[in-house]
Amino acid sequence: MQGYLQVYTGDGKGKTTAALGVALRAAGAGKKVYIGQFIKNAPYSELESLKLLSEQIRVEQYGLGCFLIHEPEEADIAAAKQGVDTLLEVLQQGEYDVVIADEVCVALACRLLTEEDLIRLAEARPAKVELIFTGRGAPEKIIAMADLVTEMHCVKHYYEQGVLSRKGIDS
Numbered sequence: 748m749q750g751y752l753q754v755y756t757g758d759g760k761g762k763t764t765a766a767l768g769v770a771l772r773a774a775g776a777g778k779k780v781y782i783g784q785f786i787k788n789a790p791y792s793e794l795e796s797l798k799l800l801s802e803q804i805r806v807e808q809y810g811l812g813c814f815l816i817h818e819p820e821e822a823d824i825a826a827a828k829q830g831v832d833t834l835l836e837v838l839q840q841g842e843y844d845v846v847i848a849d850e851v852c853v854a855l856a857c858r859l860l861t862e863e864d865l866i867r868l869a870e871a872r873p874a875k876v877e878l879i880f881t882g883r884g885a886p887e888k889i890i891a892m893a894d895l896v897t898e899m900h901c902v903k904h905y906y907e908q909g910v911l912s913r914k915g916i917d918s
Contacts, residue, residue, distance in 0.1 A: 751894035759899030827859035852882030
Protein backbone atom coordinates (compact mmCIF):
# COMPACT_ATOMS: atom_id res chain seq x y z
CA MET A 748 0.00 0.00 0.00
CA GLN A 749 1.23 3.49 -0.86
CA GLY A 750 1.44 5.88 2.08
CA TYR A 751 0.86 9.61 1.85
CA LEU A 752 1.56 12.81 3.76
CA GLN A 753 -1.59 14.27 5.29
CA VAL A 754 -1.87 17.67 6.98
CA TYR A 755 -4.72 18.82 9.24
CA THR A 756 -4.38 22.54 9.95
CA GLY A 757 -6.40 25.72 10.44
CA ASP A 758 -7.98 27.62 13.30
CA GLY A 759 -10.98 25.32 13.73
CA LYS A 760 -11.48 22.46 16.16
CA GLY A 761 -10.87 18.89 15.06
CA LYS A 762 -7.32 18.54 13.76
CA THR A 763 -6.15 16.03 16.34
CA THR A 764 -9.57 14.38 16.26
CA ALA A 765 -9.26 13.83 12.50
CA ALA A 766 -5.83 12.26 12.93
CA LEU A 767 -7.14 10.04 15.73
CA GLY A 768 -9.94 8.94 13.42
CA VAL A 769 -7.33 7.72 10.95
CA ALA A 770 -5.53 5.96 13.82
CA LEU A 771 -8.71 4.17 14.89
CA ARG A 772 -9.51 3.14 11.33
CA ALA A 773 -5.96 1.87 10.80
CA ALA A 774 -5.99 -0.10 14.07
CA GLY A 775 -9.31 -1.64 13.10
CA ALA A 776 -7.70 -2.82 9.87
CA GLY A 777 -4.85 -4.48 11.78
CA LYS A 778 -2.29 -1.73 11.14
CA LYS A 779 0.16 -0.35 13.68
CA VAL A 780 0.06 3.33 14.58
CA TYR A 781 2.56 5.59 16.35
CA ILE A 782 1.39 8.95 17.71
CA GLY A 783 3.93 11.53 18.86
CA GLN A 784 2.30 14.52 20.55
CA PHE A 785 4.30 17.74 20.55
CA ILE A 786 3.84 20.33 23.32
CA LYS A 787 1.26 18.16 25.10
CA ASN A 788 2.03 16.64 28.48
CA ALA A 789 -1.30 15.98 30.11
CA PRO A 790 -3.70 13.06 30.58
CA TYR A 791 -6.10 13.92 27.75
CA SER A 792 -9.16 11.67 27.62
CA GLU A 793 -8.23 10.21 24.25
CA LEU A 794 -5.14 8.68 25.86
CA GLU A 795 -7.36 6.59 28.10
CA SER A 796 -9.24 5.24 25.09
CA LEU A 797 -6.05 4.59 23.17
CA LYS A 798 -4.73 2.47 26.06
CA LEU A 799 -7.43 -0.04 25.09
CA LEU A 800 -5.73 -0.33 21.69
CA SER A 801 -2.16 -0.35 22.99
CA GLU A 802 -1.24 -3.39 20.91
CA GLN A 803 -1.96 -1.43 17.74
CA ILE A 804 -1.46 2.21 18.82
CA ARG A 805 1.51 3.63 20.72
CA VAL A 806 1.37 7.20 22.04
CA GLU A 807 4.22 9.32 23.39
CA GLN A 808 4.17 12.95 24.45
CA TYR A 809 7.10 15.26 23.78
CA GLY A 810 5.94 18.24 25.80
CA LEU A 811 6.90 19.46 29.24
CA GLY A 812 3.59 21.15 29.93
CA CYS A 813 1.78 24.20 28.71
CA PHE A 814 4.07 27.16 28.11
CA LEU A 815 1.81 29.01 25.68
CA ILE A 816 1.43 31.94 28.06
CA HIS A 817 5.19 32.61 28.06
CA GLU A 818 8.17 32.06 25.80
CA PRO A 819 9.40 28.47 25.52
CA GLU A 820 12.44 27.60 27.56
CA GLU A 821 15.48 25.66 26.35
CA ALA A 822 14.03 22.49 27.93
CA ASP A 823 10.84 22.88 25.85
CA ILE A 824 12.90 23.21 22.68
CA ALA A 825 15.07 20.24 23.62
CA ALA A 826 11.98 18.08 24.28
CA ALA A 827 10.53 18.98 20.87
CA LYS A 828 13.86 18.28 19.11
CA GLN A 829 13.99 14.90 20.89
CA GLY A 830 10.48 14.28 19.59
CA VAL A 831 11.68 14.87 16.02
CA ASP A 832 14.61 12.49 16.58
CA THR A 833 12.23 9.87 17.98
CA LEU A 834 9.88 10.23 15.00
CA LEU A 835 12.83 9.91 12.60
CA GLU A 836 13.81 6.65 14.34
CA VAL A 837 10.22 5.39 14.23
CA LEU A 838 10.04 6.14 10.50
CA GLN A 839 13.38 4.42 9.83
CA GLN A 840 12.48 1.30 11.82
CA GLY A 841 9.45 0.65 9.64
CA GLU A 842 7.37 -0.98 12.40
CA TYR A 843 4.41 1.38 12.02
CA ASP A 844 2.01 1.82 9.11
CA VAL A 845 0.72 5.20 10.28
CA VAL A 846 2.82 7.84 12.06
CA ILE A 847 1.14 10.93 13.49
CA ALA A 848 3.05 14.06 14.51
CA ASP A 849 0.32 15.74 16.55
CA GLU A 850 0.62 19.53 17.03
CA VAL A 851 3.92 19.56 15.13
CA CYS A 852 2.81 22.69 13.26
CA VAL A 853 2.11 24.46 16.56
CA ALA A 854 5.57 23.43 17.77
CA LEU A 855 6.94 25.14 14.67
CA ALA A 856 4.84 28.28 15.24
CA CYS A 857 6.07 28.41 18.86
CA ARG A 858 9.68 28.21 17.64
CA LEU A 859 10.31 24.84 19.27
CA LEU A 860 11.10 23.42 15.85
CA THR A 861 12.20 24.72 12.47
CA GLU A 862 10.55 24.26 9.12
CA GLU A 863 13.56 22.12 8.21
CA ASP A 864 12.64 19.71 11.05
CA LEU A 865 9.22 19.13 9.47
CA ILE A 866 10.71 18.77 5.99
CA ARG A 867 13.19 16.18 7.34
CA LEU A 868 10.30 14.18 8.80
CA ALA A 869 8.34 14.36 5.55
CA GLU A 870 11.35 13.31 3.49
CA ALA A 871 12.16 10.44 5.88
CA ARG A 872 8.73 8.87 5.37
CA PRO A 873 9.05 5.44 3.76
CA ALA A 874 6.75 5.03 0.74
CA LYS A 875 4.43 2.62 2.57
CA VAL A 876 3.94 4.81 5.67
CA GLU A 877 1.06 7.25 6.11
CA LEU A 878 2.48 10.34 7.86
CA ILE A 879 0.12 12.87 9.41
CA PHE A 880 0.98 16.37 10.65
CA THR A 881 -1.53 18.32 12.74
CA GLY A 882 -1.66 21.82 14.13
CA ARG A 883 -2.52 25.38 13.31
CA GLY A 884 -0.32 27.29 10.90
CA ALA A 885 1.07 24.58 8.62
CA PRO A 886 3.78 26.26 6.53
CA GLU A 887 3.35 26.60 2.77
CA LYS A 888 6.32 24.30 2.03
CA ILE A 889 4.69 21.49 4.01
CA ILE A 890 1.33 22.13 2.39
CA ALA A 891 3.02 21.92 -1.02
CA MET A 892 4.72 18.62 -0.08
CA ALA A 893 1.52 17.07 1.29
CA ASP A 894 -0.76 14.73 -0.63
CA LEU A 895 -3.85 15.65 1.43
CA VAL A 896 -4.44 18.93 3.25
CA THR A 897 -7.53 19.75 5.27
CA GLU A 898 -7.94 23.18 6.79
CA MET A 899 -10.33 23.32 9.71
CA HIS A 900 -12.14 26.67 9.71
CA CYS A 901 -13.91 27.90 12.83
CA VAL A 902 -17.33 29.27 11.97
CA LYS A 903 -18.66 29.33 15.53
CA HIS A 904 -17.31 27.96 18.83
CA TYR A 905 -18.91 27.80 22.28
CA TYR A 906 -15.58 28.92 23.76
CA GLU A 907 -16.53 32.41 22.55
CA GLN A 908 -19.52 32.23 24.95
CA GLY A 909 -17.22 31.43 27.88
CA VAL A 910 -17.54 27.62 27.77
CA LEU A 911 -14.24 26.08 28.82
CA SER A 912 -12.79 22.77 27.67
CA ARG A 913 -15.10 19.92 28.69
CA LYS A 914 -13.59 16.60 29.72
CA GLY A 915 -14.50 13.84 27.29
CA ILE A 916 -15.59 16.30 24.59
CA ASP A 917 -12.78 18.85 24.20
CA SER A 918 -9.99 17.33 26.30
